[in-house]
Amino acid sequence: xxxxxxxxxxxxxxxxxASALAGAFVRPGLAERIARAASLVTLxxxxxxLVGPSRGSAGGILGWDxxxxxxxxxxxxxxxxxxxxxxxxxxSVRASALSPSTYYALLGGFAAAMLATLAVSDLALMWxxxxxxxxxxxxxxxxDRRPAxxxxxxxxxxxxxxxxxxxxxxxxxxxxxxxxxxAFALAAHPPAWTPALALVVALALVGFGTKVGLFPMHAWLPxxxxxxxxxxxxxxSGALLPTALYVFLRIYDLVPPTGAxxxxxxxxxxxxxTALVAAFLTxxxxxxxxxxxxxxxxxxxxxxxxxxxxxxxxxxxxxxLVAHAFAKSSAFACSGTALQTTGTSRIxxxxxxxxxxxxxxxxxxxxxxxxxxxxxxxxxxxxxxxxTGALAQGAYGVVAALVVTLGVAFAGVNYPxxxxxxxxxxxxxxxxxxxxxxxxxxxxxxxxxxxxxVGLGSIPxxxxxxxxxxxxxxx
Amino acid sequence: MAVGPAQATLLLxxxxxxxxxxxxxxxxxxxxxxxxxxxxxxxxGLLTVLAAEQGSLVLAILAGLTVGIRALLLPYTLTRQAxxxxxxxxxxxxxxxxxxxALAAVLLAVVGGGLYLEVIGPAFGHPDGVIPFLLLLEGLLxxxxxxxxxxxxxxxxxxxxAVVLLGALMAAGFPILVESVVLLDLFxxxxxxxxxxxxxxxxxxxxxxxxxxxxG
Numbered sequence: 202x203x204x205x206x207x208x209x210x211x212x213x214x215x216x217x218x219a220s221a222l223a224g225a226f227v228r229p230g231l232a233e234r235i236a237r238a239a240s241l242v243t244l245x246x247x248x249x250x251l252v253g254p255s256r257g258s259a260g261g262i263l264g265w266d267x268x269x270x271x272x273x274x275x276x277x278x279x280x281x282x283x284x285x286x287x288x289x290x291x292x293s294v295r296a297s298a299l300s301p302s303t304y305y306a307l308l309g310g311f312a313a314a315m316l317a318t319l320a321v322s323d324l325a326l327m328w329x330x331x332x333x334x335x336x337x338x339x340x341x342x343x344x345d346r347r348p349a350x351x352x353x354x355x356x357x358x359x360x361x362x363x364x365x366x367x368x369x370x371x372x373x374x375x376x377x378x379x380x381x382x383x384a385f386a387l388a389a390h391p392p393a394w395t396p397a398l399a400l401v402v403a404l405a406l407v408g409f410g411t412k413v414g415l416f417p418m419h420a421w422l423p424x425x426x427x428x429x430x431x432x433x434x435x436x437x438s439g440a441l442l443p444t445a446l447y448v449f450l451r452i453y454d455l456v457p458p459t460g461a462x463x464x465x466x467x468x469x470x471x472x473x474x475t476a477l478v479a480a481f482l483t484x485x486x487x488x489x490x491x492x493x494x495x496x497x498x499x500x501x502x503x504x505x506x507x508x509x510x511x512x513x514x515x516x517x518x519x520x521x522l523v524a525h526a527f528a529k530s531s532a533f534a535c536s537g538t539a540l541q542t543t544g545t546s547r548i549x550x551x552x553x554x555x556x557x558x559x560x561x562x563x564x565x566x567x568x569x570x571x572x573x574x575x576x577x578x579x580x581x582x583x584x585x586x587x588x589t590g591a592l593a594q595g596a597y598g599v600v601a602a603l604v605v606t607l608g609v610a611f612a613g614v615n616y617p618x619x620x621x622x623x624x625x626x627x628x629x630x631x632x633x634x635x636x637x638x639x640x641x642x643x644x645x646x647x648x649x650x651x652x653x654x655v656g657l658g659s660i661p662x663x664x665x666x667x668x669x670x671x672x673x674x675x676x
Numbered sequence: 677m678a679v680g681p682a683q684a685t686l687l688l689x690x691x692x693x694x695x696x697x698x699x700x701x702x703x704x705x706x707x708x709x710x711x712x713x714x715x716x717x718x719x720x721g722l723l724t725v726l727a728a729e730q731g732s733l734v735l736a737i738l739a740g741l742t743v744g745i746r747a748l749l750l751p752y753t754l755t756r757q758a759x760x761x762x763x764x765x766x767x768x769x770x771x772x773x774x775x776x777x778a779l780a781a782v783l784l785a786v787v788g789g790g791l792y793l794e795v796i797g798p799a800f801g802h803p804d805g806v807i808p809f810l811l812l813l814e815g816l817l818x819x820x821x822x823x824x825x826x827x828x829x830x831x832x833x834x835x836x837x838a839v840v841l842l843g844a845l846m847a848a849g850f851p852i853l854v855e856s857v858v859l860l861d862l863f864x865x866x867x868x869x870x871x872x873x874x875x876x877x878x879x880x881x882x883x884x885x886x887x888x889x890x891x892g
Contacts (some may be wrong), residue, residue, distance in 0.1 A: 325858075329858060329861055332861050332865070333861060333864070335865070336861070336864045336865060336868045339868055339872065340868065340871070343872065343875060346875060351872060351875045354872055355825070355869075355872045355873075358865065358868060358869055358872060359819065359828050359832070359869070362832050362865050363815075363816065363819050363831070363832060363835060366812070366815070366832065366835035366836055366838075366839060367812070367816075367835075369836075369839045369858070370808075370812055370835075370838065370839050370842060373839055373842040373843040373846065374800065374805075374842065374846065376843070377800070377802065377842075377843075377846035378800065395799065396799040397799045397800045397801075400796060400799060400800075
C-alpha cells in the first residue's frame with residue numbers, strides 16, 4: 202500500500218508537534234513515552250517517503266521532491282535516536298533551567314520545525330522554519346543552566362538570527378527580481394541569470410551559511426554543539442546543519458551550470474576554506490565535544506564543495522550528509538556517556554576510558570573514524586565520490602585542499618580520541634569499577650551500524666533515493 | 677509646497693536611516709528602545725504612504741502590523757525585560773567608544789551607499805534599495821560592536837526592519853502570510869533572547885563575559 206505523500210508529510214510535521222504540545226502539559230514520564238512513540242512513528246512515515254511518489258504539492262504551501270524526502274528521513278532518524286537517548290542523559294543532570302517535560306516538548310518542536318522547513322515549497326516559509334529551529338533549539342542548548350551553556354545559547358541566538366536576517370534580505374531581493382519564492386517553480390523555470398541573481402545567491406550563502414556554520418560565520422557552532430545536552434548536540438550536528446544546507450541548495454538551484462559569474466567557484470571556495478579551517482581547528486581543542494563540533498563544520502564544508510561542483514559530486518555531498526549524521530549521532534552519544542562517567546569534557550582529564558567502559562570506548566573510537574572518512578564507513582565513499590567529481594572537472598586545487606583537510610582532520614580528531622580511550626594511564630575522574638550499562642551503547646551502536654551500512658551500500662532504496670535527489674545523469 | 681508620495685517615501689527613508697545612526701551613538705538602553713520604536717513607527721508610516729500610493733490592501737495591513745508589533749508591542753516587551761532583569765542601563769564600554777562608533781557608522785553609510793549606488797543598484801535596477809541596504813549594514817554593525825544583551829536584540833530588530841523596507845520598496849511587499857509569520861517569529865526571538873538574558877544574568881555571565889569553556 203502506498204500512502205499519499207501529503208499524508209506522510211502532514212504526519213511528519215504533526216506528530217512531533219503533537220508530542221511538543223503534549224510535553225508542555227503532562228508529567229515527565231508520560232512526556233518521555235509520548236516523545237518516544239511520536240519519534241518512532243515519525244521515522245516510519247519518513248521511511249515510507251522513500252518508497253512512495255517523490256514529488257508533489259498540496260495547496261501551494263506544502264511541496265516536496267526526492268531531495269526533501271531524503272532530508273526528512275535524515276531528520277526523522279536523528280530525532281528518534283536523540284529522543285531515545287535523552288532519558289539516560291536527563292537522569293544525570295542535577296540542575297536544569299527547564300523540566301524534563303519541557304525538554305521533550307522542545308525536542309518535538311525542534312524536529313517539527315526542521316521537518317516543516319523541508320515540507321514547504323516557499324523559500325520564505327523555509328526561512329521561517331529555520332528561524333523557528335533557532336528559537337527552540339537555543340532553549341535546549343541551555344538546558345543544564347551552566348554559565349557556559351547559557352552564554353553559548355545566547356551567542357547562538359544572536360549570530361544565527363543575525364545571519365538569517367541577511368538570508369531573508371536575499372529572499373526579498375529574489376522576490377523583487379523573480380516575482381516568486383516558490384523553490385520548485387523557480388527551479389523548473391529559472392529566471393534569466395543576471396548579476397542581481399548572483400548577488401542574491403551570494404547573500405544567501407552568507408545568510409543561510411551562518412546557520413550551516415560556514416567560515417567565517419561559524420562562531421556559534423562550536424559553542425552551541427559543545428554546550429548542548431549530548432542528544433541535542435547530535436540533532437544540531439546531524440539534522441539542523443543539513444536542513445540549513447538544504448535551504449541554500451534550493452536557492453543554489455537557480456545558478457546555471459556555466460557562465461554563473463564565478464558563483465560556483467565562490468561556493469566551492471567557501472566550502473573548501475571552511476573544511477580546511479575546521480580541520481586545523483581540531484588541533485589544540487581542550488573539549489572533546491568541541492572537537493566533534495569542529496568535525497561537523499569540516500564535514501559541512503566538504504558537503505558544500507560537492508554541492509558547488511554539482512553532478513556526481515552532489516551525489517557525494519548528499520551521501521556525506523547521511524553518513525555523517527549517523528556517525529556524529531554515535532560520536533555525541535558516546536561523548537554524553539563519557540561526560541556522565543568522568544564528569545568532565547576536558548580531553549586532558551580523560552585517560553583510560555576504554556578500560557572502564559570498553560563497549561562505549563570502542564564505539565567512540567569507531568565513531569571518530571567514521572566521521573573522518575575512514576573505510577568502510579559511508580563518509581569514506583562519499584568523500585571519494587566528491588574527490589572524483591572534482592578531478593573530473595579539473596579542479597585540482599580543490600582536490601589538493603580536500604586531501605589536506607581529510608588528513609589533518611583524521612589526525613586532529615582520532616589522535617586525542619585514541620589517547621582518551623586507549624591510554625594505559627587512568628584519569629582520577631574515572632570510577633574505580635566498570636559502570637557501563639548496555640543501555641548506553643544501544644543508540645550509538647545503532648547509529649554507527651547505519652553509518653557502516655551506508656558505506657557498504659546495504660540500505661535498501663538509499664542509493665536510488667540519493668541518485669534521484671542528486672538529479673541523476675551520472676554513471 | 678505639497679509633498680508627493682515619492683518625496684514622502686524619501687523623507688521617511690532618510691529619517692529611518694537617521695534613527696539607525698542615532699542608535700550607533702547611544703549607550704543608554706532606554707533611549708535605544710525608544711529609538712527602535714521610532715524607527716518602526718517611521719517604517720509603518722512609509723508603508724502607509726506606499727499602500728495609499730499603490731492602493732494596496734496588503735501593504736496597508738503590513739503597515740498596521742508593523743506599527744502594532746514592531747513599534748508598540750516589541751519595544752514594550754523590551755522595556756519590561758530591561759526593568760525585570762535589572763540589565764545595565766548603560767553600556768560602559770560603548771559609552772567610552774561612542775565617538776568611534778559614530779564615525780564607523782557614518783563611514784559604513786558612505787562606503788555602503790557608494791557600493792550600492794554604483795554596483796548593486798544598477799544590477800537590480802532599483803536605486804531606492806539603498807536605504808534598506810544601509811539599514812541592514814548598520815544593524816549588523818550594531819550587533820557586532822555592542823555587548824549588551826538588549827542592544828543586540830535591538831540590532832536584530834533593525835536588521836528585520838531593513839528586510840521589511842526592502843520588501844516594500846522593491847518587491848511591493850512580501851506575501852502577507854510570510855510577513856505575518858515573520859512578525860510572530862520576531863516576537864519569538866525577542867522573548868527567547870529575553871529568557872536567555874534572564875539566565876545569563878542569573879548565572880553570572882558579565883556583560884563582556886569570558887567563559888573559559890567557550891574558547892578554542
